Amino acid sequence: MAKATKKQALGRGLSALLNDPSNDIKSVEDKNADKVIGNIVELDIDYIEVNPFQPRTNFSEESLQELASSIKELGIIQPITVRKLGVNQFQLVSGERRFRASKLIGLKTITAYVRIANDQESLEMALVENIQRQDLDPIEIALSYQRLIDEINLTQEQMSERVGKKRSTITNYLRLLKLDPIIQTGMRDSFISMGHGRALIAIDDQTIQLDIYEKILSNKLSVRETETLVRNFNNPEEENTKESPSKETENEEDMPKFVKKGITVFSEYFGHKIDVKVSRSGKGKITIPFHSEEDFNRIKKLVQGGESK
Template identity: 70%
Template structure:
């Protein structure tokens, strides 16, 4: 542990207060709150419980090992934040990665700042800290915003001040939660970005949303290509057959020839029927080079 931290040894009086098993400090009026809150001390890791309101359950193991290696060399430079609860125990407010990394390398104690926090404040601080992380996926951020609204009863305006984000930014994240759960999962797994999600929100029909989502995955469409696809779709009733409606059966001469045409152009060619024996052949392209390649084949 860093020497600078070890100098903050506990006096007998403070040690006794911290070990008082009967006290919980969640208000400035609680017993000994003025003597304990605001101090930075070395606390045994075994006496600290993780934050039950922590909205994040997954911690990247490789990232934790890297942090543990740094802590082993330099010590914990920034103290974790805790609150005093009953039974001579403490609860994490923030700093769970530092807490986990310290346990990983066998440290027995950790420098901790003791602050005042009730259950609602614990949840709010955990959510706000979570939102500030750079490695969160858009749906994790959106869910944190939603919890702040529902459980802390914050308006978007109040939340904007708390997290230092524009109200329009918060609104854009919250809109992502209107997407189909399959698409939300795709965003969490990194198959598409927030930009893709924002484009898909503009499609009201769930089947059409999922249809374009599949195209994004299969054809590796950019955000701009997705936006154009959505724009094109909005000029038509639907790109997918609707349920409980009769779907025109593809004639045999088309089903037999479509594979040959698709192989020739190197893309899955789409057929849009306009009657029993007429329609359109649609050849997709994904770049200027791809377009020129198809043009040469047609020439």
């Protein structure tokens, strides 16, 4: 009982400290700052403003409603993080979904972890915290990395240390921002995956990127099929070599006249359409298909009969 009373007294003391104009704590240097920083308190939800540095811009209404229902049932399991701006003035650093969901169900107060931070520190905290989330799309993550470079002046090595990701991983995300904005939107809306996006980066021309993007959507291409399509576009000679190592011609219209006449004779003789491939040098090969063991033996007798004549 004594411990419970002490906890309640501490709560009242901290609340009074936060609301006291004479204790307007704005930096770690200020008096009583050590009593505020790191404490978890119940704040009036109207005292909190959203973070203008919030890197996340897409909030699913359906997922917010689901979260609101969970909060209504179980309460706030993980406190939001705010920074103190002034007396009864706080700004979100992280936890905007929890904040929005709490407002949806009409909560008057919310559990918050109080920090002291300047604008740059607040942006960095919001970006780093945001990158750690599991439900972000690849473009949101890429934009967060880019903002850390542009606005916080972090190098990729420094970002790697802050967010606990390999530098190569960070580079792969940043490269997605080279894609046409339409393709980036398609990735954000889950029409294509990050794997598709990484394959398309190999195409410099954004017009061609869009052409391939349309093929991915219309033909429901897998990542591997997309990689093959992009590779064939970048190396057309390699594609031709793979498909036709000896540059053989299968199109009957392009074949020499003597071959065209011979195909009909062979097909009638063997009772099947005969496949013929001819190289530019005039050399070629004849393929005789068969459909069963009996058919094979029939063709063999025809060949043997021709040899004995």
